[in-house]
Amino acid sequence: MLTIGVDIGGTKVAAGVVDHDGQILDKVKYPTPSHDPDGLAEVVGRAVRELRERRPEREVGAVGVGVAGFVDEDRATVQVAVNLGLLDEPLKERVRRHVDLPVVVENDANAAAWAEARFGAGRGSDHIVCVTLGTGIGGGLVLGGALHRGRHGVAAEVGHYRMVPHGRRCACGNHGCWEQYASGRALVAEGQDLARTDPERGERMLKLADGLVERIEGEVITRAAMEGDPAALECFRIVGDWAGLGLADLAAILDPECFVLGGGVSDAGDILLDPVRASFARHVSGRPGRRLAEVRVAELGGEAGIVGAGDLARH
């Protein structure tokens, strides 16, 4: 049996036919209708139909839909998906009107984590913590070989565990959330702060940003760091320190076999990983003697959402 995985993002709906080995056999893409649940379900239906028409009958047996939002533990309802404008949305039911196959709805980070655990950087391990260092920080937990969704479907919101009491304000209403220290946004804040308060040291980043502090984005810092610019490398070191500190906390709580880091910040590879691993090793409890979890970079990139949603529909 094949399945179809659908990844509903803020700008596009990507769907693919996924086989037992996590391979995507065929793929389609549509723009995401915003704030329009009916339109959204229709687009999902169209994508599924299109993909099925190109394959032998009955080959596709189920549909998994990954969505950037809180999904209830029944894998049917989207509690809230801010970017898509969904609130208490019975997405499964609505999609079922357009698709006569079993449908499950999943949180997109969970879907991606599942894909990495089964077919990507985490394959072979039963206990995996995926951490997505994007604009914010997302996460997914595969524990004992199963996806851990939590009681209400909102587990693995690792970006919002508190790193610093009374720390930086977070959009979630709390202060000191991890994502204020170790995300792409945090990297950019470090780069811009450095350039603003010490333009001399920030010269290379400023130059790559046309001289404008506010144009120092993640790509600029990554590029400067790859050229060896000490200021940009320091930004990665600071963010990597915080990231490693967070992994140490997660290791104390979950004792995983490996961490899989994804998201845009992880594109910097060892420039990020080196400080992350050093910080993790220095801060994890039980040293010396503790067997350290490995820290790896995600392998499936942007397709992890499709693969994971498809594979979860199979189980």
Next chain:
Amino acid sequence: MLTIGVDIGGTKVAAGVVDHDGQILDKVKYPTPSHDPDGLAEVVGRAVRELRERRPEREVGAVGVGVAGFVDEDRATVQVAVNLGLLDEPLKERVRRHVDLPVVVENDANAAAWAEARFGAGRGSDHIVCVTLGTGIGGGLVLGGALHRGRHGVAAEVGHYRMVPHGRRCACGNHGCWEQYASGRALVAEGQDLARTDPERGERMLKLADGLVERIEGEVITRAAMEGDPAALECFRIVGDWAGLGLADLAAILDPECFVLGGGVSDAGDILLDPVRASFARHVSGRPGRRLAEVRVAELGGEAGIVGAGDLARH
């Protein structure tokens, strides 16, 4: 089938016959031989033999041994148990020389958490986080209805996730561990600090401690708090605030259905629970709208270790 649960503590080895409902049908106790693995295994063997002799043949089918230390994921070897003087100790094998039944070895906090999840304050829930506020902080995770031991058997060391960067020094070698803020030791530190720097406000606690700051122990603070002493209540409020902050972090990561608080500090009941719940509600991410996990007090007390070890031997 019945099982025998053994709880190896620092001073005594307690063993009991446990039935399907988590009831202890019979019980024996021996002093713990310290730094003597052979003697320890012998005592466990004697306790098991004694309990079996009093029951019909073949009624007891397995033995579970809970021990205060890191236990390997194979449930056989104790990596380290500081208080018992064990290091890389093949405890299962050694016990098997005295007991001709299947034996499993478990971490004692895991065993107790399992008991609370199955038969105590957490029964009926699949996702439970147990937090033991004793001298330090221990923990146990029941996720998806199963005990989560982690890859190397050392999961749920929640007392050593970092609460405060650059915070109070911990015996584990790190700084700012949760147990430096929300454990019994933390409560005592608050009480003693208060009495030392403000003897007037700490008068009641001091009186109960024969006027000596260093005799302000947990019992003294609890008793003063129960009498309504504002200073003692403030100590609980501070410790409860930190405890609730930690639960908020664990909720962000694990999304449990309920938290079960055990250990000596929880003997204070609502005096502790009120500030814990208030702090948890104020700090958990996703407010408003989030369905809050319940915070309960453990029900099985000191017998949880026997019950859990026995029940885990059954599975």
Next chain:
Amino acid sequence: MLTIGVDIGGTKVAAGVVDHDGQILDKVKYPTPSHDPDGLAEVVGRAVRELRERRPEREVGAVGVGVAGFVDEDRATVQVAVNLGLLDEPLKERVRRHVDLPVVVENDANAAAWAEARFGAGRGSDHIVCVTLGTGIGGGLVLGGALHRGRHGVAAEVGHYRMVPHGRRCACGNHGCWEQYASGRALVAEGQDLARTDPERGERMLKLADGLVERIEGEVITRAAMEGDPAALECFRIVGDWAGLGLADLAAILDPECFVLGGGVSDAGDILLDPVRASFARHVSGRPGRRLAEVRVAELGGEAGIVGAGDLARH
């Protein structure tokens, strides 16, 4: 001899004739010309002329100008005054073109502190720390009976000493500055956060703000607190705690005889002072035994700037 004190604020230039006892005998006001140093000097000149014309000749002997910005140690040049659009501005020289009297330029917070020290809440003391809890936090130090300006005229920037490492981002480019925790802005942030994450508890504040979180301003919180609203009182308690913590640090460094709190937040009187004093007493080092500095509210209100600038011109 009388002097004239001029207080250049963001919206108005207020000037007054000040006598030996810090009394204002006459007063005028003009709108502040923005980003126009020439115009500004002219307005100052006009105000001085007007006030002098109404008095006997030669009665006024000097002019002191207080300005919201960094003033060089020569009391002549404004290094930077963001709100007025001044940068490396030779303000004394420019004013002298319009005024044939000795002129000194002072930082406005220093001028106000001097006034409080000489004629207000701090009179009689030689060692006074003034802390202005306005939108941000400003300060002024009177040490050994003299205004302490520092080597470069920028002492007493107490709002920008670091309260929390890795704390809340500050407009100054640093993180964790005191003014992010204990200013009017901090009070508003507490009130809005509370109302957003717990609308039920924040009900009274919300009602006073027409139901809109973003309209919960300082006045709203103060009014609700004065009515006894527990949520508003908690906001003051949190901000007061941080304020007291800062005073404890300043006491460790400076050992003043008293603190004088001014600015809009101090309008709440004891609602603010009670938690400030409690926090200060709890956190100051050297307890028990230390003689505690007093914490008082400023007495001269908005006129402190004129009085202080005038009096400083005399010395």
Next chain:
Amino acid sequence: MLTIGVDIGGTKVAAGVVDHDGQILDKVKYPTPSHDPDGLAEVVGRAVRELRERRPEREVGAVGVGVAGFVDEDRATVQVAVNLGLLDEPLKERVRRHVDLPVVVENDANAAAWAEARFGAGRGSDHIVCVTLGTGIGGGLVLGGALHRGRHGVAAEVGHYRMVPHGRRCACGNHGCWEQYASGRALVAEGQDLARTDPERGERMLKLADGLVERIEGEVITRAAMEGDPAALECFRIVGDWAGLGLADLAAILDPECFVLGGGVSDAGDILLDPVRASFARHVSGRPGRRLAEVRVAELGGEAGIVGAGDLARH
């Protein structure tokens, strides 16, 4: 006129004849009588007598006594000197029984700061902050050319301003005091923690300490750092970071012209100063544009106490 400066330390009483240029012309030393105020005054008297006998009559005009303790603002009474066992001790009066010259009593750190300001690393500056990085952190403030003692004689206790809320416990009863992060004791804690949790990286320090973690003292870390050992250098970097952070806070409050660092930790010279200066520059508010205070090492070493006490007796 010459004066005599006396430096009462925990183990020895050192006294010297001091001239107008801060030169010590003659010197004597005695063991310190412990917990014996009468004996202590007698020893001071003997030292003064001995030094005077070797000089022409009437050449010596006053005596300054520096003592490691809190000294009242009247420069006569020692409030508390823990190591000497003094409490509310009228030291001036008692010394006067043995010495028929004017006597002033000063805090020893204040005396040393005064010496550095007048004749040492701070000469030529009117605004100096001296920070002694010894076992703990002491300090002295010279502001506007005068020693700032504070209202009760206990100013400049900079080691006990709070660096980290809820941070490391301090002997003073508070948490997070600066001296828990940037003192000699903090350096040793870093070295020992590193060697304990990562013996491989700590190898060099361990070797210099005969393989025993608890023998890793300041000298060991300094020696290893001077050899270029990366682990020891990291210890200095961490402590230097915190030291620089503290200087940034002191600069925000006091705006000094220079900082003078003394105490055992400063013996490491640039190994300490480089990270201190970098951290100070990165964290001070008002960057870019702010004129940075210089950070210098003390020049007078152990004799600063005698010189300062002597010179303060002159004024």
